[in-house]
Structures are given as structure tokens and as C-alpha cells.
Amino acid sequence: MSTAELKIDLINQITLIKDKARLKELLQLLKFQEDQSVYITTDEDKSAVFEARREIEYGKISSDEDVQKEINEWLKK
Numbered sequence: 001m002s003t004a005e006l007k008i009d010l011i012n013q014i015t016l017i018k019d020k021a022r023l024k025e026l027l028q029l030l031k032f033q034e035d036q037s038v039y040i041t042t043d044e045d046k047s048a049v050f051e052a053r054r055e056i057e058y059g060k061i062s063s064d065e066d067v068q069k070e071i072n073e074w075l076k077k
Contacts (some may be wrong), residue, residue: 014026
């Protein structure tokens with residue numbers, strides 16, 4: 001698929017979205033992609049990343065399906 005075809009497909013998909021929140025999320029994602037600013041991490045951020053990498057290394061991960069189920073259960077409360 002060419003770049004032009006991808007853009008047309010993307011535009012068509014966007015026009016089908018009715019949910020304002022989803023559109024805002026998409027816009028935020030697109031703006032993030034063009035953002036050239038430097039993200040400064042705190043020691044707490046670095047520690048969280050280190051811990052997450054260790055969990056991955058030791059196989060302490062969840063599938064996307066499990067995470068989605070957990071989120072849906074949390075949203076029901």
C-alpha cells in the first residue's frame with residue numbers, strides 16, 4: 001500500500017469516528033509524534049522503567065487480552 005493510499009485510508013477511518021474523546025486521543029497522538037521537545041525523566045520515572053524492564057525479563061507480563069479484561073472490570077466499579 002502506498003503512502004497516498006495509507007493517508008486516504010486513515011482519513012476515511014477518521015471520518016467514521018463519532019466519539020469526541022477518541023478523536024481527541026487521536027489528535028493528541030498525532031501531535032505527540034511531531035513534538036520535538038525533550039522529555040526530562042525524574043529518578044522516580046527511571047526507577048519505574050527499570051522495574052518494568054525487570055518484570056519483563058522475569059516473564060511477569062500480562063497479555064493485552066488480560067489487561068483489557070482487568071480494565072473493563074475496573075470500569076464497572
